[in-house]
Amino acid sequence: MESINSTERAILGKKEAQLPVTGFEIDRHTAIVIVDPQNDFLSPEGVAWGAVGQSVMENNTIENIETLFRLGAENGIHVFVSPHYYYQHDHGWRFEGALEKLMHNINMFDRGDQLNVEGFEGSGADWLPIYKPYINNKEKVTVCGPHKVFGPENNDLVLQLRKQKIDKVILAGMSGNLCVESHMRELLECGFELAVVGDATASAKLPGLDGDQAAQTNYAMMASEIYTTNQLEEILESQKSLAED
Structure with a gap:
């Protein structure tokens, strides 16, 4: 047998190193989870816009998240929102990571306390206005x-999903490489089958740091499926047509 040199072996290794296709079937046990659809991330007046705005515009994130809310309503898919709020007592934390410290410094997602909505309307912690008609439909959303840092470990998202007998999640929202990716990792660890709508997320882009590239790479390596918003809409339209036949 002819020997294989190191260069050929490296080439063969690259050919073999392909991610398998796992697939994702959307059924009645599937929900859409949208993370942080809030002004501080998605409004040009939001305190994080300077960091995430470029990625939001490149991905068409605002409109794509709205499409997901609409698709949920039109197709009977329950939507769960996992928001990010900081209350006054959270500013007394004795230590933070770099991004936590930044969020506290710029008063991101600030509210008075759990029972206080004074000044909430239109604030950075409030929903983007175009999402409100969907979110206010309490039967569907x-x-x-x-959540307090990045992932859903300290909120009731997993409980709410389990109580609706959901075992599959279509994930989107803000910001991609932090909260969305952290939600993805925790939901996978909790046994959910998971797809991500890649262009319904966005991430900070800073000098020498591209959060969106990092996020999209990790989505592809961990999730069962990566959709574009258009692809998901086409799939749901196809399923609707089959159901009507």
């Missing part, structure tokens, strides 16, 4: 308790 569940707003979970706030």
Whole structure:
């Protein structure tokens, strides 16, 4: 047998190193989870816009998230929102990571306390206005308790999903490489089958740091499926047509 040199072996290794296709079937046990659809991330007046705005515009994130809310309503898919709030007592934390410290410094997602909505309307913690008609439909959308750092470990998202007998999640929202990716990792660890709508997320882009590239890479390596918003809409339209035949 002819020997294989190191260069050929490296080439063969690259050819073999392909991610398998796992697939994702959307059924009645599937929900859409949208993370942080809030002004501070998605409005040009939001305190994080300077960091995430470029990625939001490149991905058409605002409109794509709205499409997901609409698709949920039109197709009977329950939507869960996992928001990010900081209350006054959270500013007394004795230590933070770099991004936590930044969020506290710029008063991101600030609210008075759990029972205080004074000044909430139109604030950075409030929903983007175009999402409000969907979120206010309490039968179709569940707003979970706030997560506090990045992932859903400290809110009731998993409980709310389990109580609706959901075992599959279509994930989107803000910001891609932090809260969305952290939600993805935790939901996978909790046994959910998971797809991500890649262009319904966005991430900070800073000098030498591209959060969106990092996020999209990790989505592809961990999720069962990566959709574009258009692809998901086409799939749901096809399923609707089959159901009507």
